[in-house]
Amino acid sequence: MSQRTKIKALLQSQQTEIDVTVKGWVRAFRSNRFIALNDGSTNNNIQVVVDFENTDPALLKRITVGAALSVQGKLIASLGKGQIVEVVATEIEILGDSDPEKYPIQPKKHSLEFLRENAHLRFRTSTFGAIFRVRNSLAFAVHQFFQERGFVYLHTPVITASDAEGAGETFHVTNFDLDNIPKTDTGEIDFKQDFFGRATNLTVSGQLEGELGAMALSDIYTFGPTFRAENSNTTRHLAEFWMIEPEVAFNDLVDNMDLAEDMLKYVIKYALDKNADDIEFLTQRLTEEEKTKPQNERSEMTLLEKLQFCLNNDFERLTYTEAIDILKESTPNKKKKFVYPVEGWGTDLQSEHERYLVEKHFKKPVILTDYPKEIKAFYMRQNDDGKTVRAMDILFPGIGEIVGGSQREERLDKLEQRMNEMGIPTEELWWYLDTRRFGSCPHAGFGLGFERLVMFVTGMGNIRDVIPFPRFPKNAEF
Numbered sequence: 001m002s003q004r005t006k007i008k009a010l011l012q013s014q015q016t017e018i019d020v021t022v023k024g025w026v027r028a029f030r031s032n033r034f035i036a037l038n039d040g041s042t043n044n045n046i047q048v049v050v051d052f053e054n055t056d057p058a059l060l061k062r063i064t065v066g067a068a069l070s071v072q073g074k075l076i077a078s079l080g081k082g083q084i085v086e087v088v089a090t091e092i093e094i095l096g097d098s099d100p101e102k103y104p105i106q107p108k109k110h111s112l113e114f115l116r117e118n119a120h121l122r123f124r125t126s127t128f129g130a131i132f133r134v135r136n137s138l139a140f141a142v143h144q145f146f147q148e149r150g151f152v153y154l155h156t157p158v159i160t161a162s163d164a165e166g167a168g169e170t171f172h173v174t175n176f177d178l179d180n181i182p183k184t185d186t187g188e189i190d191f192k193q194d195f196f197g198r199a200t201n202l203t204v205s206g207q208l209e210g211e212l213g214a215m216a217l218s219d220i221y222t223f224g225p226t227f228r229a230e231n232s233n234t235t236r237h238l239a240e241f242w243m244i245e246p247e248v249a250f251n252d253l254v255d256n257m258d259l260a261e262d263m264l265k266y267v268i269k270y271a272l273d274k275n276a277d278d279i280e281f282l283t284q285r286l287t288e289e290e291k292t293k294p295q296n297e298r299s300e301m302t303l304l305e306k307l308q309f310c311l312n313n314d315f316e317r318l319t320y321t322e323a324i325d326i327l328k329e330s331t332p333n334k335k336k337k338f339v340y341p342v343e344g345w346g347t348d349l350q351s352e353h354e355r356y357l358v359e360k361h362f363k364k365p366v367i368l369t370d371y372p373k374e375i376k377a378f379y380m381r382q383n384d385d386g387k388t389v390r391a392m393d394i395l396f397p398g399i400g401e402i403v404g405g406s407q408r409e410e411r412l413d414k415l416e417q418r419m420n421e422m423g424i425p426t427e428e429l430w431w432y433l434d435t436r437r438f439g440s441c442p443h444a445g446f447g448l449g450f451e452r453l454v455m456f457v458t459g460m461g462n463i464r465d466v467i468p469f470p471r472f473p474k475n476a477e478f
């Protein structure tokens with residue numbers, strides 16, 4: 001039989017005493033007899049038993065960690081402990097040799113930093129195999145969630161001329177000869193001569209274009225790469241990340257919160273069902289990691305418990321103003337334990353404040369609404385108090401902000417007025433304002449940072465470990 005069976009299927013096989021072909025990479029080889037073989041279909045290895053007395057010693061030597069093998073043999077109920085079935089090899093073919101002296105991924109514990117430097121090979125570890133299978137399931141679940149609800153997947157452009165957030169943290173897109181950039185008479189860069197005839201950048205958000213879609217298709221979502229040149233070397237920011245941005249006509253802020261909460265619970269549940277083994281493995285990994293921390297910094301719940309807790313509890317919903325009151329009265333604020341003391345209304349919340357609310361005060365996911373307009377984007381709907389906007393941020397334990405969204409300002413005059421106040425050129429965004437000119441309606445949407453979701457579900461503490469090839473300041477290797 002030459003048809004390859006994946007290891008996941010073999011390990012679940014109801015039948016034994018059958019001939020099988022299995023292919024994969026050697027994770028370990030002990031006593032010249034037992035190969036732990038893995039093909040990435042599951043975290044678990046299949047044990048291949050080698051009849052070393054009747055195997056060519058030259059071949060035995062080539063069975064080294066990292067080598068790719070094709071094995072034919074018989075699937076039998078295992079005699080040893082630790083596995084239900086194993087393959088007794090009748091024929092082993094080396095598909096690709098490995099050099100055990102040089103192969104970086106040894107059958108021992110490697111640090112996450114070391115594996116980041118070897119990101120081209122880290123998929124071959126149990127931890128990263130589990131992370132990327134979970135990531136895959138979450139991505140699929142996102143599509144399934146929206147598709148089941150009749151949303152249209154809209155592809156918004158990667159190259160744009162707008163900076164949606166107005167934050168200016170964009171990567172330029174140009175095909176100018178950088179040694180010879182055309183200048184105007186007044187000495188400015190002459191973008192008229194550039195590829196698009198204007199200055200362009202990589203998108204920081206698909207929202208503005210997404211809104212155009214929602215104003216006809218009603219319910220849309222985007223799911224694509226997003227780029228921010230923020231020079232922040234944090235464990236929660238990447239220069240290239242994936243964002244999911246639903247935008248829904250006729251939704252208000254409460255509908256928006258319901259949608260976000262339903263979606264998060266749906267995709268987390270999907271991963272828990274689909275990737276039970278991987279999440280169990282990652283739970284153990286995190287528990288081990290936690291043991292290296294001082295007692296008071298350890299999490300009270302395991303990863304699995306955190307995920308189940310998130311599914312079984314309503315997210316706490318409160319306004320920014322209520323949150324500020326809680327923070328002002330909090331013990332760490334009174335004892336001056338915050339790096340940024342909470343003094344008054346109007347300041348942006350720092351990650352330490354978000355984490356206090358989520359991890360210490362409410363001990364569950366929190367949705368904060370109605371932020372001061374000064375710290376939010378121009379397109380958020382203005383409240384009647386003249387001070388706040390219909391914003392919502394969802395804060396998760398261990399992560400901080402995972403979702404940022406709002407009900408949008410659908411009233412043309414209010415929107416233009418706010419753009420003028422904030423110095424956002426209304427002429428350049430004429431196409432966006434057209435939606436408010438022709439059949440404007442209440443609508444709302446949000447952006448979910450996909451990697452922050454993957455961090456939460458896998459329990460990984462650094463965002464660089466949940467995307468295959470992380471892009472961050474001074475790093476674009478692989």
Ligand code: ATP
Nearest residue numbers: 228236237238239241401402403404447448449452
């Ligand atoms: P933060 O305050 O954490 O930088 P933000 O306010 O800039 O977030 P938004 O502009 O609201 O975030 O973007 C929507 C979502 O995209 C965020 O809630 C977060 O999950 C994610 N996100 C934002 N910036 C990054 C980044 N640099 N890397 C990864 N994910 C990000």
Ligand code: MN
Nearest residue numbers: 167228230237
């Ligand atoms: Mn940011």
